[in-house]
Amino acid sequence: MPNRTDLRADCSRCFGLCCVALAFSKSADFAIDKSAGEPCPNLDDGFRCTIHSTLRPAGFQGCTVYDCFGAGQEISRRAGTSWREQPGQEMFAALPILRQLHELLWYLTEALEHKAFEDELTAAIARVEEVSRTADLTAVDVMAERAAVNELLLQTSRLVRGKQPKKKERRGADLIGARLRGADLCKANLRGAYLIGADLRGADLRQADLIGADLRDADVRGADLTGALFLTQSQLNAARGDRTTKIPQALTRPTHWTTLTT
Incomplete structure (x- = not known):
């Protein structure tokens, strides 16, 4: 195993x-x-x-x-x-x-x-x-x-x-460049969502399902990804974060992330 x-x-x-x-x-x-x-x-x-x-x-x-x-x-x-x-x-x-x-x-x-x-x-x-x-x-x-x-x-x-409100069911959604700073996305369904260049600074993404989500250049500085479901190192590497971004324990903070705070 x-x-x-x-x-x-x-x-x-x-x-x-x-x-x-x-x-x-x-x-x-x-x-x-x-x-x-x-x-x-x-x-x-x-x-x-x-x-x-x-x-x-x-x-x-x-x-x-x-x-x-x-x-x-x-x-x-x-x-x-x-x-x-x-x-x-x-x-x-x-x-x-x-x-x-x-x-x-x-x-x-x-x-x-x-x-x-x-x-x-x-x-x-x-x-x-x-x-x-x-x-x-x-x-x-x-x-x-x-x-x-x-x-x-x-x-x-x-x-x-668990059961979530409809607004958190965003599977496959086109969120390219979306302004989601500080958004409550806790336990949201973001499977396969297009989050390229999205502003997710300070967003709550705890236990959000991120399998297949495209996080290229998504700004996750200060975001909380604790317990995010099916998040991979590759997705994290593609995003832009910093030392204030909270990440799942199984992943490593990318070395190219800035050390500046939000």
Whole structure:
């Protein structure tokens, strides 16, 4: 049975797979174009990023948002030797698949912490773990795996949040750039909501369901995300917060967040 610590990225045990396997285009998120399978020029011989501490100023904001949920180190462990010693195509193709399976394990493991639907969740975790050990991960139907656990996650969300007024049912809502400073969003349903650039300063997001919510450039300075449901490190990394932002215990405050108070 995994715990969420096992589903954290540990670059020290990875062959720098995300720096090679993934493609990106020159944009506000990346300073250069890079094809899939091509090592990033900032990757050194020890599989470490030479500009890790200055990624954002160097124009690689996208790298600071990405999180593999521990898939990188797991694929590296299974391979045993790096893509520099053997063809890496299988490792590269497996990365995005295993990342999504590990993301499901993150959600399921969090749901299990709420001590409800334990038998069903335990069985679902065992099932996803078994699938994640498939020799050829490219054969895995990730969408089917997501569909199989979605109702369990919904049930957990409903149980934790309880019955809420209609104004807090904002699933999939277009809240791009919305002015929500100080808003009462405690236990709100924000699954899949578009919160890009939203002003959430000082908002109450305790136990809000944020699975799949797009928090890119959302201003969460001073916001309370304590107990937020199904929030991931990647979502947190994409938002703009500071030392006054309250975050779930399982997550880490992004190093690029400003230290200024609201």
